[in-house]
Amino acid sequence: xxxxxPYQLNLGxxxxxSIYIPAIVGQVRYxxxxxALTTLRPLAMPxxxxxxxxxxxxxxxAGVNVWGGVGHVKEGVLADTLRLKSGHAVPNVSMASIxxxxxxxxxxxxPVTLGTLSLGGTKPTHVVxxxxxxxxxxxxxxxxSATLSIPSYSWGMHIGSVEPDIPGSLMLGGYxxxxxxxxxxxxxxxxxxNIGALKISLEDIGIGVATGGSPFGFQNQSGLFRWGNSxxxxxxxxxxxxxxxxxxxxxxxxxxxxxxxxxTYNEDLNLYFWNTDDDAYQNITxxxxxxxxxxxxxxxNDQNMxxxxxxxxxxxxxxxPLVEENTTYFPCYPSDSYTLGRAFLQAAFIGVNWHExxxxxxxxxxxxxxxxxxxxxxxxxxVNDDSVEASKxxxxxxxxxYWVPLPSNKSSDQSESSSSLSTGTKAGIGIGCAIxxxxxxGILTWLCITxxxxxxxPNPAVADQDDSAMMxxxxxxxTYMNEMNSHELNELQSDMGVQEAPGSTTMRHELx
Numbered sequence: 001x002x003x004x005x006p007y008q009l010n011l012g013x014x015x016x017x018s019i020y021i022p023a024i025v026g027q028v029r030y031x032x033x034x035x036a037l038t039t040l041r042p043l044a045m046p047x048x049x050x051x052x053x054x055x056x057x058x059x060x061x062a063g064v065n066v067w068g069g070v071g072h073v074k075e076g077v078l079a080d081t082l083r084l085k086s087g088h089a090v091p092n093v094s095m096a097s098i099x100x101x102x103x104x105x106x107x108x109x110x111p112v113t114l115g116t117l118s119l120g121g122t123k124p125t126h127v128v129x130x131x132x133x134x135x136x137x138x139x140x141x142x143x144x145s146a147t148l149s150i151p152s153y154s155w156g157m158h159i160g161s162v163e164p165d166i167p168g169s170l171m172l173g174g175y176x177x178x179x180x181x182x183x184x185x186x187x188x189x190x191x192x193x194n195i196g197a198l199k200i201s202l203e204d205i206g207i208g209v210a211t212g213g214s215p216f217g218f219q220n221q222s223g224l225f226r227w228g229n230s231x232x233x234x235x236x237x238x239x240x241x242x243x244x245x246x247x248x249x250x251x252x253x254x255x256x257x258x259x260x261x262x263x264t265y266n267e268d269l270n271l272y273f274w275n276t277d278d279d280a281y282q283n284i285t286x287x288x289x290x291x292x293x294x295x296x297x298x299x300x301n302d303q304n305m306x307x308x309x310x311x312x313x314x315x316x317x318x319x320x321p322l323v324e325e326n327t328t329y330f331p332c333y334p335s336d337s338y339t340l341g342r343a344f345l346q347a348a349f350i351g352v353n354w355h356e357x358x359x360x361x362x363x364x365x366x367x368x369x370x371x372x373x374x375x376x377x378x379x380x381x382x383v384n385d386d387s388v389e390a391s392k393x394x395x396x397x398x399x400x401x402y403w404v405p406l407p408s409n410k411s412s413d414q415s416e417s418s419s420s421l422s423t424g425t426k427a428g429i430g431i432g433c434a435i436x437x438x439x440x441x442g443i444l445t446w447l448c449i450t451x452x453x454x455x456x457x458p459n460p461a462v463a464d465q466d467d468s469a470m471m472x473x474x475x476x477x478x479t480y481m482n483e484m485n486s487h488e489l490n491e492l493q494s495d496m497g498v499q500e501a502p503g504s505t506t507m508r509h510e511l512x
């Protein structure tokens with residue numbers, strides 16, 4: 001069957017609120033406003049909808065701590081027609097009807113304000129109680145209209161950012177190549193429950209500076225991915241999930257990050273608040289400083305790849321009802337389940353090819369650009385493609401003009417180096433000083449000899465021994481002989497050949 005071009009969905013601006021209930025039945029999910037979707041047929045109470053398959057449940061209040069709070073929800077499974085902005089209708093779409101839903105924060109109940117959209121799973125349809133429902137992306141690939149079909153059961157996405165303004169990109173059946181930089185990691189989706197979770201081994205987390213001076217006491221630091229008392233150098237499996245807002249990591253890891261940043265842990269919300277009055281805050285969040293996330297590339301333990309998330313993207317804003325007034329926070333959320341949510345995906349591209357929908361699939365992870373994205377470049381994903389091709393664009397160039405490099409530290413480093421002399425330099429100075437001292441002694445000696453030559457000899461019978469003395473050397477010692485065989489003792493004559501300056505072959509210098 002011939003297939004058309006990828007279909008691009010226009011994404012509304014992602015929101016930074018932190019109240020989320022997944023309004024879908026167990027598939028890979030995307031959380032944002034989709035302006036490409038028309039309003040669905042309004043639903044009354046679910047039991048009044050003819051297409052309702054599973055009666056709404058009224059469970060007791062259920063803990064949903066992974067979302068950042070506790071809540072309550074009534075839900076049912078139903079099907080409805082979804083119409084895309086292009087006018088193409090997708091019938092019998094699998095949906096989860098959620099109503100009477102709320103989450104609890106600080107003892108108060110708040111309504112749920114955001115739903116999610118499924119982009120597929122390892123199977124092309126969703127089966128509930130013997131009833132088969134369509135998945136949007138699969139239907140767009142396998143529907144009977146060749147002119148409207150997308151090339152494959154696949155998608156590619158870069159969520160983007162609110163500040164700085166990085167528009168989101170989501171394509172069904174393809175991807176925007178301008179959103180894919182540097183290396184691309186490709187690995188199997190997790191087939192458990194046919195959900196197709198996007199899991200990968202996270203090897204390390206670090207801090208670096210792309211260009212210019214550093215707002216830290218270092219240019220690069222690694223080894224921040226820590227948990228318990230573990231001393232292993234191997235990574236841990238993490239899930240990449242666009243529905244969740246934060247970086248869900250071990251408390252030890254969050255604390256290791258906090259040790260280098262002007263942030264304070266808030267125990268009530270289990271988040272870290274930026275100390276915006278600290279001078280370091282502005283230097284860090286406006287400069288080319290970034291957090292680096294190093295992953296095992298392509299499920300191989302001999303290759304890694306790194307995603308860099310500038311700190312500009314990690315100064316997020318909490319709003320009501322979590323806080324009474326807008327508060328700037330750092331999105332590390334201590335958790336026993338390791339997940340990288342939208343905070344990470346602001347700077348990363350992800351995509352999936354579900355292939356033939358036979359229970360498997362490959363998913364892709366790559367560095368995404370900054371605000372200077374450049375011209376989009378739409379590419380298709382073939383049915384059998386196991387990876388996507390990156391663009392030649394530079395990540396640093398995509399941020400040029402949006403960050404402010406700090407003055408270089410090189411001059412201060414050089415100054416520090418000159419004040420802290422190396423051992424070799426000290427030795428050279430010491431040798432030079434010793435040579436200068438010996439030279440000075442030699443000059444004094446020469447002056448003394450010259451003066452004595454010029455002075456009259458009060459006893460001509462006695463030869464001037466300084467002038468006539470000669471030295472003869474044997475293998476064991478130096479013997480001074482008087483040319484005239486005088487019996488008078490020479491003041492400097494000695495069988496040991498003692499000299500004014502010690503004649504040791506190994507000189508010791510004060511500066512060594």
